[in-house]
Amino acid sequence: MTDLTRLTAAETAAAVKDRSVSAVEVAQAHLDRIAAVDDRVHAFLHVDADGALAQAKRVDDGELTGPLAGVPLALKDILTQEGIPTTAGSKILEGWRPPYDATVTARLKAAGVVILGKTNMDEFAMGSSTEHSAYGPTHNPWDLDRIPGGSGGGSSAALASYQAPLAIGTDTGGSIRQPASVTGTVGVKPTYGGVSRYGLIAFSSSLDQAGPCARTVLDAALLHEVIAGHDARDSTSIDAPVPPVVEAALSRDVRGLRIGVVKELSGEGYEPGVQARFDEAVEVLRGLGATVTEVSCPHFVYALPAYYLIAPSEASSNLARFDSVRYGLRVGDDGERSLEEVMALTRAQGFGPEVKRRIILGTYALSSGYYDAYYGQAQKVRTLITRDFQAAWEKVDVLVAPTAPTVAFPLGAKLADPLAMYRQDVASIPANLYGGPAASFPAGLSEGLPVGLQVMAPTLRDDLLYRVGGALELALPPAVPPLAWETA
Amino acid sequence: MPEITREEVAHLARLARLALDEAELDVLAGQLDVILGAVAQIAEVTDAADVPPTSHAVPLENVTRPDVVVASLPRDAALAGAPAAEEGRFRVPRILDEE
C-alpha cells in the first residue's frame, strides 16, 4: 500500500477528490507519522488530532472542496487559530488560546486544508535555527544534530520528515527561505502585501510576510493560491489579482528568462560547497535556455545592518503588548507588587534572551537622540536597496543568489555569538527590505546536506519564482532525505 | 561610535519594562556594543546619499474602512485569556504611575 505521507499535496488532493483515499485516512496517516517520529524531530508544539480529523471528515462529506481539500498542513505557531494554543515559541504566551483565526488560517480552513497542528519556531520568529524557541529546538531530519533553520524550523522539518506535505511559514528576514534551504524543501516569501498579515503575530510589521512551504514547487504554488489575495483587515494588503503562480509552476520553462546573479551575495562567508552547488544550478538554468549575467547591487551589503536596526525597532514596539494584563503569562502578582513591577518581571521571565536582546536594541535605536542615526538611516538604506532592485529589473527578470551562506550547522554552534547567527540572513534580507517576492529551491547537496538557490523577483511577479523553481526541479530533482535515524 | 554603558542598558530596560538582573545587564551591554559597532557601517553610505527614508514596502495610500459597526467579541471570549478578571473587567495589580 502507498505510504500516504510520501505523496505530494497535489497527488493527495487528487486521490481524495477521486475518492481513492479518504481525507480522514490521509490525516490519520500523518498523525501516526507525527506520533512515530516527532519525539526525535520536535517539529510540532501542538498537535490537534481531533480538529484535523473533524476537518478531514468535512472534506470527505463533501462540505469543503478545492485544489488542496483534504491535504494536511503544519501551521507555524505564529499564526492564530481559534481555540488552539498559539505561543509564537514564547513562554509569555503559554496556554493562550486565540479567540479568532488569522486570515491565512481562515482561508486554509475554508479550502478544506487539514491543519495538523502548530509548528516550532524561534521565539517571535527571532532566529535562524529554531534554537531560540522557549520549548526546545527542532532537529533537522537530514541530521538530527543539526539545526533545521529558523525561525520556521518546525515547518521545514515537518516537511522533510514527511510529517506534513504542506506548511505555512513567515519570513521577516529569511525565516521561510533559510529553513527551506537547509532542509532541501521549497519555501516562498510572497510579495509583501500579497498574503494577509491579519492574525500573524507581529515581529517586524513592515517586513513580515507569510508564505507557503512544501516539498515540491507545484505544491507550494497551490498553497500560495489558497492563502494569497486581498484582505480588508490588513491595511498593507495589496488589492490586485494573485499572480498566476500555479500556471508558472506547471510551465517549468525558463527559455529566454534573463537571470541576474547578484555579485555582492557571494565570496567571503559563503561555504565553498554552497557556492559550488549554487554555481552548478545556475549553469543548469542556463542550459535550459535562460540567459545569465552578473548584476551588481552595491547596497546589498548594507542590508544586514539596516535589518538589525529596523526589525528590532519595530519588534520593541510590537512586543510591548505582552504585559500580563489581557492574555498570557503573569509573574509575581503577590498582592504587594505594583502593576509596573509585575509587568517588568513578567516580561523579563516570559521573554528569552534573544527577544530581550532585540527589544533593548530596538528601544535604543528608536530613542530620542539616536533615531536619526539608527532607525532613520536604516530606512534610507531601504530606499537604496529598493533602487538597486529597480536598477536590476532594467537588465534582468529575476535575481539569484545562494539562499544561505552555509548548510545546516550543528545545534549550539552559533548560540554564543549573536552576530554569527545574524549572518545566516545576509542573502535573504534584501528581498524583505525591498518587499518583492523571493524563494528558496533545492539545489543539491554539499557534504550530504541540502543547499538552496534563492530567486528574487519584482513586486507582484511571484509567478517568476515558480517558473525558475519548476524548471530547476525538473532538471535537478531534489535529493531525498535519508532519514537514517529512523531505523537506527 | 557606540559605547553602551551598563547604565544605559538599565535605562533602556526601564523604558521597555524588562526587569533585567545584574548579570543580564552586563552581558547585554557587551553584546549591544558589538552589534551596534557592526551596524554603524550604514552611516558610510547614508551620510553621503541624499535619499528619502522608506517606511513601507508597498506603495499604498488611503486604505480605509467605512464607518460601520461590526459585532464585537462576546465578553467571555474577550476576558478568557486574562490572567485575572473581575466584574467583567481585566484585573491588574495596583497602578503606580499616573499618565
Place this chain on the structure above:
Amino acid sequence: MTTTSTVPTVPYDEALQEFEPVIGLETHVELGTASKMFCGCDTAFGAEPNTHTCPVCLGLPGALPVVNATAIESTIRIGLALHCDIASWCRFARKNYFYPDMPKNFQTSQYDEPLCTDGYLDVVVAGETVRIPIERVHLEEDTGKSLHVGGATGRIHGADHSLVDYNRAGIPLVEIVTKPVTGTGAMPAEVAKAYVAELRDVLRGLGVSDVKMEQGSLRCDVNVSLNRPGEEWGTRSETKNVNSLRSVERAVRSEVERQAHRLRNGERIVQETRHFHEDTGMSTSGRSKEEATDYRYFPEPDLVPIAPDPAWVAELKAALPEAPSVRRRKLVAELGLSDNDSAAMVNAGVLDVVLATVEAGASAAEARNWWLGHLAQKANERGTEAVELPVTPEQVARVIALVGEGTLTAGLARQVLDGVLAGEGEPDEVVAARGLAVVSDEGALTTAVDEAIAADPDAAEKVRAGKVAAAGALVGKVMKATRGQADASVVRRLVLERLGVTEG
C-alpha cells in the same frame, strides 16, 4: 476639603499687573463616529464593560488596524473649520509608552506629520476679538478606563488593585493644539475659557462630536507660563484633566496665582504635569517633565499613508456649515437683539444656546429669559455653566412651546425643566410622568372654586362686599388644591364670576 489651599498665591489681577501670561491649550475631542478608529466596535457610551471590544482594540497578538474613513473626513473638516492647511500626505505614528489602559502599550497617533496645521480661531472676550493660533489638528485613538478598587477615594493612590474596561479604547480622538497664545493681558483665563467654548460650538456645528465635557468627549490640557515684561517666556506647567468650561478658567487662574507667587519670591517654576481637581478647583503636582518619557515615535508600519485628494478637500471646505460666529452675528441682527442683550448673553456664555433655542422655534425673548433666568440659577446651584446643563436648546424650546399653547404655566414649566435636568426624559415625558399639565377643564375648576368658597365663607363675603383683593386667598386655595396645575388668572376670573363680582 481644599487640601491644596495651603499653596501660597498672588491674587489674579495683581499677578497680571506684574507678569505677562502665555497660555496654550491642547483639546482632545472624541469623534462621534459609529465605530472605533481602527476596528468595527461600537462607540456607544455607557455599555457594559468590555462588551465593545475585539482582537484589534484589545491589542490581541496578530490583530491589525484599519483606518475609519469617517474619522479622517471629520478631522479634515475640523481642520478646515479652523482655517488649517490640510496635509497632502501624512502618516500615523506609534507613541510608545506602557500604560494598562492602552492595549498595545503604544498609542497610534500622529507625530511630525499631522493631518492639519497652522490655523486659527477667533474668539470674542469682553467685546474684543482675540485670534487664537492653531498649531495642529491630528487624529489618534482613545484609551480604556480603569476603576481603582480598595482605596478610600476611588483614586489611583492607595488603591488595592484596578479593573480595566477597554470599551473606550480605540475611540477616534482628535487633538487640537494651539500655538502659544500671548497678549491676553489681564484676561488669560477668560480667553482660555472663551476659546474652548468657541471650539466646542464649532465642533457642535460640524456635527463631528457630541462635545459633552461631563462624559469626557471633550477635555483639555492647559499650559501656562508667566514672564516679566521684556523677558523671555517662563517655564510652563501643563495642567491635565480640565473637564469643564468653568474649570478651564479656574485652571488658568490658579496657575497664574501660584506661579506669580513663586516667581515673585525668586523660586523657579518646575516644568511639570499638574492634575486638576474639579472638586477643589486646584491642581496638584504630577510627573516632572524633566524626567520625561521617551516616546520613541516612529511611522506606524501597519497603516499606509493618508493622502487626501485636494479636490475632495475642496468639496469638504465648500460644504462646511456657517461658522458659529457668523451664524451668531446673523441671528442677532435678524432678531433685533440689542447690544446690551447680546452682551449679557455672551458674558453668561449662553448666546449660542439661546440662538439654538430660537432656531428650534422659541421667541428670542422667551429663550433669553429661560437661559438667563431659571437655567442660569440651576447652573449656579450646581457649580457649572448653563450651557453645560444636561438640557438641549430643543428641549427648552419645547417647554416654551408648551407654555405658549397653554399646556403649562410658567411655574409648571420650571418643574418640567427640573425634571429634564434630573434625567427624567423629554419635556413631554416629564409632563406625563409628573402629571404637570394645566387643568383647563372649567367644570373641574368650578367645582374646586365652589369648594374653596364654601371652606372660607369670610373671604367670600368680603369679595361679595367689593373687597376684590380678598379673592387672592380663595385663588390660593384653588391653586393649592390643584397642585399648581391651574392657570391662576382663569381661577381668579371663576372666583369673581361665582361671587357675582366684576372687576372694574
